[in-house]
Amino acid sequence: xxxxxxLTVFAKEPISPIPxxxxxxxxxxxxxxxxxxxxxxxxxNSVACASCHDIFSGGGADRNKVSFGVYNKxxxxxxxxxxxxxxxxxxxxxxRAQDLYQQANGPxxxxxxxxxxxxxxxxxxxxxxxxxxxxxxxxxxxTIQFSQVIDAIVEFEKALTTPNSRFDRYLRGEKSLxxxxxxxxxxxxxxxxxxCHNGINLGGNSMQKIGLFEEYKNQKNYPDLYSITxxxxxxxxxxxxTLRNISQTAPYLHDGSAKTLKDSVIAMSRYQLxxxxxxxxxxxxxxxxxxxxxxxxKILKExx
Amino acid sequence: xxxxxxIFFLSLIVSGLFYIISSFYSYEQKFSSEIKSxxxxxxxIERDNSDLKYNILQSSIxxxxxxxxxxxxxxxxxxxxxxxxxxxxxxxSNYADVKSHVNQLSPIVNDKINSIQKYLIINAGIKxxxxxxxxxxxxxxxxFSSNDPIHLQITSLIxxxxxxxxILDSDYIDSNVxxxxxxxxxxxxxxxxxxxxxxxxxxxxxxxxxxxSLVNIILENNxxxxxxxxxxxxxxxxxxxxxxLNYFTFFIITISSILFGIIIFLLIKIANENKxxxxxQTQLDYLLTHDKLTSLFNRYEFEQLVASPxxxxxxxxxxVDKFKQVNDLYGNSIGNxxxxxxxKLIQLxxxxxxxxxxxxxxxxxxxxxxxxxxxHDANIVAxxxxxxxxxHDFVVSDISIHVSVSIAIxxxxxxxxxxxxxxxxxxxxxxIRYMFFDKKMNFLxxxxxxxxxxxxxxxxxxxxxxxxxxxxxxxxxxxxxxxxEALVRIIEKDGSILTPYTFLPIVQQTNLYQDITxxxxxxxxxxxxxxxxxxxxxxxxxDISNIPLxxxxxxxxxxxxxxxxxxxxxxxxxxxxxxxxxxFILKVKKFGCNILIDDxxxxxxxxxxxxxxxxxxxxxxxxxxxxxxxNSKKLQIFKAISSFSDAIGTKTVAEFxxxxxxxxxxxxxxxxxxxxxxxGKPSPILLEEDDITI
Numbered sequence: 002x003x004x005x006x007x008l009t010v011f012a013k014e015p016i017s018p019i020p021x022x023x024x025x026x027x028x029x030x031x032x033x034x035x036x037x038x039x040x041x042x043x044x045x046n047s048v049a050c051a052s053c054h055d056i057f058s059g060g061g062a063d064r065n066k067v068s069f070g071v072y073n074k075x076x077x078x079x080x081x082x083x084x085x086x087x088x089x090x091x092x093x094x095x096x097r098a099q100d101l102y103q104q105a106n107g108p109x110x111x112x113x114x115x116x117x118x119x120x121x122x123x124x125x126x127x128x129x130x131x132x133x134x135x136x137x138x139x140x141x142x143x144t145i146q147f148s149q150v151i152d153a154i155v156e157f158e159k160a161l162t163t164p165n166s167r168f169d170r171y172l173r174g175e176k177s178l179x180x181x182x183x184x185x186x187x188x189x190x191x192x193x194x195x196x197c198h199n200g201i202n203l204g205g206n207s208m209q210k211i212g213l214f215e216e217y218k219n220q221k222n223y224p225d226l227y228s229i230t231x232x233x234x235x236x237x238x239x240x241x242x243t244l245r246n247i248s249q250t251a252p253y254l255h256d257g258s259a260k261t262l263k264d265s266v267i268a269m270s271r272y273q274l275x276x277x278x279x280x281x282x283x284x285x286x287x288x289x290x291x292x293x294x295x296x297x298x299k300i301l302k303e304x305x
Numbered sequence: 306x307x308x309x310x311x312i313f314f315l316s317l318i319v320s321g322l323f324y325i326i327s328s329f330y331s332y333e334q335k336f337s338s339e340i341k342s343x344x345x346x347x348x349x350i351e352r353d354n355s356d357l358k359y360n361i362l363q364s365s366i367x368x369x370x371x372x373x374x375x376x377x378x379x380x381x382x383x384x385x386x387x388x389x390x391x392x393x394x395x396x397x398s399n400y401a402d403v404k405s406h407v408n409q410l411s412p413i414v415n416d417k418i419n420s421i422q423k424y425l426i427i428n429a430g431i432k433x434x435x436x437x438x439x440x441x442x443x444x445x446x447x448x449f450s451s452n453d454p455i456h457l458q459i460t461s462l463i464x465x466x467x468x469x470x471x472i473l474d475s476d477y478i479d480s481n482v483x484x485x486x487x488x489x490x491x492x493x494x495x496x497x498x499x500x501x502x503x504x505x506x507x508x509x510x511x512x513x514x515x516x517x518s519l520v521n522i523i524l525e526n527n528x529x530x531x532x533x534x535x536x537x538x539x540x541x542x543x544x545x546x547x548x549x550l551n552y553f554t555f556f557i558i559t560i561s562s563i564l565f566g567i568i569i570f571l572l573i574k575i576a577n578e579n580k581x582x583x584x585x586q587t588q589l590d591y592l593l594t595h596d597k598l599t600s601l602f603n604r605y606e607f608e609q610l611v612a613s614p615x616x617x618x619x620x621x622x623x624x625v626d627k628f629k630q631v632n633d634l635y636g637n638s639i640g641n642x643x644x645x646x647x648x649k650l651i652q653l654x655x656x657x658x659x660x661x662x663x664x665x666x667x668x669x670x671x672x673x674x675x676x677x678x679x680x681h682d683a684n685i686v687a688x689x690x691x692x693x694x695x696x697h698d699f700v701v702s703d704i705s706i707h708v709s710v711s712i713a714i715x716x717x718x719x720x721x722x723x724x725x726x727x728x729x730x731x732x733x734x735x736x737i738r739y740m741f742f743d744k745k746m747n748f749l750x751x752x753x754x755x756x757x758x759x760x761x762x763x764x765x766x767x768x769x770x771x772x773x774x775x776x777x778x779x780x781x782x783x784x785x786x787x788x789x790e791a792l793v794r795i796i797e798k799d800g801s802i803l804t805p806y807t808f809l810p811i812v813q814q815t816n817l818y819q820d821i822t823x824x825x826x827x828x829x830x831x832x833x834x835x836x837x838x839x840x841x842x843x844x845x846x847x848d849i850s851n852i853p854l855x856x857x858x859x860x861x862x863x864x865x866x867x868x869x870x871x872x873x874x875x876x877x878x879x880x881x882x883x884x885x886x887x888x889f890i891l892k893v894k895k896f897g898c899n900i901l902i903d904d905x906x907x908x909x910x911x912x913x914x915x916x917x918x919x920x921x922x923x924x925x926x927x928x929x930x931x932x933x934x935x936n937s938k939k940l941q942i943f944k945a946i947s948s949f950s951d952a953i954g955t956k957t958v959a960e961f962x963x964x965x966x967x968x969x970x971x972x973x974x975x976x977x978x979x980x981x982x983x984x985g986k987p988s989p990i991l992l993e994e995d996d997i998t999i
Contacts, residue, residue, distance in 0.1 A: 015371045090376030099380070190369055191440065193433035200373035207372050208422055213430040214504055234423055274433050275504045276441075 015199040018169035025159040033157025044116040045071045054083040060249030066257030074113035079257035089205035101155040119147035163295025185289025202243035214275030262287045339394040346389035353382040354528045386414045406535040424519040434505035475517035596665040599648035607664045619716040621673040622724035626709045628669035687712045687739035715742035765795045773828035774987035778980045788839040791829040833867045841871035868897035927961030
């Protein structure tokens with residue numbers, strides 16, 4: 002059996018802690034914060050970015066399986082968290098946005114989300130004395146432009162990082178974890194979760210097929226990578242979601258089918274690992290996952 | 306004009322050159338920055354590609370691996386390729402070849418990224434299968450009896466897979482690889498083990514070939530090959546372009562040098578022309594303001610200075626006395642030398658404290674403008690000037706000449722005019738050498754009066770206010786009025802009567818004089834035509850020498866058929882053209898005219914006239930007549946004239962017979978005619994004998 006250790010090479014730590022001082026423009030971020038919270042960006046003045054990305058208690062995601070936009074229209078996928086999104090290599094479940102700027106464009110225009118045109122946004126904001134003075138102050142302009150709105154929102158999203166999770170502090174040698182949590186992390190690596198959930202975000206850095214070892218049966222069509230590329234190899238291929246603050250972002254998976262962490266660990270080991278984990282193993286892994294809850298982003302403590 | 310043309314040309318060249326150089330510079334900058342940018346883009350992709358390969362190789366080897374870097378480089382490869390595609394140099398049609406190479410790179414890059422994506426998916430499964438196998442295989446010892454052939458199968462499978470993975474060769478795994486075979490006798494647990502094991506073994510068996518092929522695609526050098534061929538094409542074109550640019554640089558430098566040379570040449574030329582122009586300007590300025598002969602300032606400069614009366618000047622106007630005579634006597638050249646000498650002499654040392662300015666303002670006239678000089682000092686200065694000239698021995702061509710000057714001093718405006726008048730005044734007074742202008746000289750007043758008189762006469766002529774008065778001349782023997790003298794008068798607008806003494810001397814110098822004569826001729830002829838008396842009209846030399854006037858006179862005389870007209874010749878001392886007068890007398894005699902000599906006995910009366918001219922009557926000057934009863938000398942003269950006229954057979958008229966006493970005296974002496982207030986005043990209508998009492 003020595004053979005196995007020869008073919009399995011273990012490398013340096015595959016997870017990096019969230020940087021403590023991620024750079025962002027605070028003034029713009031505060032304006033972005035206001036915009037993010039403000040339903041003015043929706044056609045009915047009823048839905049804000051924050052409606053589906055609960056940054057205060059929902060881990061930056063939606064508690065609903067799918068989100069509801071204007072006129073309570075249903076979205077087609079479980080809304081991913083906005084926290085630490087800056088560390089994702091692409092945005093959206095199917096990675097169709099190359100960066101946060103492209104991403105922020107999406108929901109604003111989506112008819113089932115905020116349902117606004119660029120002009121609508123500019124007009125709505127220009128009608129507000131407060132926004133006019135804020136944009137004048139920050140962007141030195143009298144005419145508010147859509148690109149500036151996006152810029153401010155993205156700057157806010159850049160500020161939405163959750164450093165100093167217990168696990169990060171453990172990685173930095175500042176704090177110890179319980180034996181179960183350490184065992185959970187070891188299992189996380191040993192059983193192969195780490196293969197996809199690695200890097201700063203424990204995910205968010207590759208597209209993967211759900212159902213490697215057993216076909217994942219969807220209840221309906223979800224916008225996967227195939228929906229963009231039409232390459233059959235990409236059926237059921239989604240961006241690997243981050244596991245940061247995972248305890249707060251239930252329900253899980255793109256279809257929100259896993260209500261608890263345990264459910265999702267079971268589902269993942271079945272479809273992605275092709276193995277069955279013991280209850281004990283699952284619990285340890287879940288304990289580990291809970292160490293990934295980070296601090297509330299500093300900007301959320303600011304008054305707007 | 307030439308200068309401006311040069312400057313225009315020069316600025317045209319400079320701006321043209323500047324434009325060419327700056328546009329060339331900016332083109333060159335743009336070009337080189339585009340080249341740099343393009344090369345950088347290429348090298349970024351090369352870097353991304355090699356970093357990606359390294360990452361992929363590592364990720365294929367390590368059991369678990371942080372894919373953040375891989376993701377970063379996939380994104381970078383995509384964005385750096387987009388960047389390359391948008392390089393501005395590719396818009397240049399010369400770089401169409403490069404552009405097509407870059408475009409050909411697109412599917413390669415997409416393919417690479419796609420392959421990496423697929424690789425990452427398969428790699429996840431393969432890794433997890435390996436992890437599973439490495440974890441699960443050890444469980445087989447506990448599950449199966451030691452002699453179970455399954456151990457051999459497991460070892461064989463794992464060896465195959467591990468070799469294949471280590472060597473990254475898909476040939477190790479082919480369709481002949483057998484999965485574990487289950488046995489109906491196996492326990493449920495054993496069966497489950499085999500199912501799980503085979504799940505992963507099958508995954509490896511089915512996907513390893515694809516995995517290897519993806520790794521090979523990723524490791525393939527196609528991006529770099531394409532990049533280097535792109536680079537090569539790019540280098541060919543850009544080298545060519547750079548070469549052209551270099552040639553052009555050389556061309557620009559050459560042109561610049563030539564133009565620079567031209568500019569320098571033009572600048573020197575302009576500088577020279579400016580110098581010449583300045584010299585000419587200075588010379589012209591000098592000529593404009595200076596007298597050529599004496600190098601003093603000239604009249605123009607004098608007037609310029611005086612025209613702006615900011616300074617109070619005292620003018621010394623110096624005239625060289627009788628300079629015309631010097632010129633006539635010694636010639637102009639000596640006269641000129643004399644003037645030059647004088648121009649130096651007048652620059653007295655003593656004048657220097659009065660900021661003197663020296664001028665030659667006329668042929669023989671100098672002016673000195675002095676400032677802040679008292680009247681007293683001005684007199685002293687004028688005196689010393691006069692003495693200096695007077696005492697100077699001008700020696701020119703061995704001739705010693707002495708000249709004097711007259712100096713007018715004046716500080717009242719009009720500066721020159723006043724001084725000039727003063728000069729004229731001095732000239733009349735031989736003993737005076739310099740004089741201060743005095744308003745009492747009244748020169749200006751005289752001129753004003755003259756002008757007024759002329760205006761008055763002009764108006765009178767125009768308004769027909771020139772009238773003829775007739776003064777009776779009595780034949781003393783017959784006690785009868787025989788003749789009338791026609792006298793000119795002007796009736797002023799207020800009715801007062803002007804005698805010719807107030808206007809004729811002034812009018813004589815103008816054309817108005819002949820107009821008056823014409824009026825007189827007309828009036829007298831009219832009068833003579835309707836009366837049997839004789840009428841005399843006064844003619845001066847000026848009238849007789851006026852040929853057109855005389856033509857009018859004779860034609861009127863002829864057409865009037867008048868025979869009772871006499872001519873009184875005025876101002877006989879001025880009868881300078883005797884032959885003309887003789888002709889005139891001959892001519893009028895044909896019309897029965899008698900000739901009278903007016904004012905005889907005064908001035909330089911020339912007795913020779915009587916031998917030359919046929920004179921009928923002598924009019925003895927009134928200044929003699931009116932005093933014959935008080936002044937014995939005048940009485941003697943009167944008698945002498947009377948006997949002289951008796952001797953040559955002419956009649957006589959005594960003028961200014963103002964009273965009975967005079968009348969009695971002249972009657973005794975035997976004068977033919979009497980004229981004067983005692984006989985009758987001049988009057989517009991003819992006085993008859995009845996009107997007079999003797």
